[in-house]
Amino acid sequence: DVKVTQSSRYLVKRTGEKVFLECVQDMDHENMFWYRQDPGLGLRLIYFSYDVKMKEKGDIPEGYSVSREKKERFSLILESASTNQTSMYLCASSFRGQNRLGYTFGSGTRLTVV
Amino acid sequence: AQSVTQPDIHITVSEGASLELRCNYSYGATPYLFWYVQSPGQGLQLLLKYFSGDTLVQGIKGFEAEFKRSQSSFNLRKPSVHWSDAAEYFCAVGAREYGNKLVFGAGTILRVKS
Numbered sequence: 001d002v003k004v005t006q007s008s009r010y011l012v013k014r015t016g017e018k019v020f021l022e023c024v025q026d027m028d029h030e031n032m033f034w035y036r037q038d039p040g041l042g043l044r045l046i047y048f049s050y051d052v053k054m055k056e057k058g059d060i061p062e063g064y065s066v067s068r069e070k071k072e073r074f075s076l077i078l079e080s081a082s083t084n085q086t087s088m089y090l091c092a093s094s095f096r097g098q099n100r101l102g103y104t105f106g107s108g109t110r111l112t113v114v
Numbered sequence: 115a116q117s118v119t120q121p122d123i124h125i126t127v128s129e130g131a132s133l134e135l136r137c138n139y140s141y142g143a144t145p146y147l148f149w150y151v152q153s154p155g156q157g158l159q160l161l162l163k164y165f166s167g168d169t170l171v172q173g174i175k176g177f178e179a180e181f182k183r184s185q186s187s188f189n190l191r192k193p194s195v196h197w198s199d200a201a202e203y204f205c206a207v208g209a210r211e212y213g214n215k216l217v218f219g220a221g222t223i224l225r226v227k228s
Contacts, residue, residue, distance in 0.1 A: 102150075
């Protein structure tokens, strides 16, 4: 069964901490995405990557960075966590140029910053 | 730019009743259209997709959706709702011209009453 795996389901971090959210896919997808999901706001794209070491800003990149050193892994980094980054974070992947096939999503990481 | 509108934030239906969730998009040509479902605390699962051919598409869990170009709509339907269908539903739009990204609606929360 093909999968997108997010390393943590729940995380609690303190304000100012550096936070790493990890996502791994086993489908040989070129594209990987990080979204955050908040009630009433739907899914908002933070960053995406279409190849190793390549990244592009999404709609809300402020306060975040990403790393893609290997094709199967895409990491989201909160350089200095703040309470307004408390949210559900969703990772997704897809084949390049094949967005008609849609995305495959991970199960999400619910991050609470205290 | 493409956009997606889900006009209903919440919908409540009785178990066994029919369901229709609305989705309208803004895009000049024929887009790729998707419906995803998210159970509480989970990631998004693809229910169905449309990119060409028959405008009535069948998906998993007994869902179907109809693409109506004249109305720029892609409404999701189910003839008889089960309590396990309670979840949040997202419509999404993509297009070849927009490369790898999908745009998501804000979601509709479905409640099922017994």
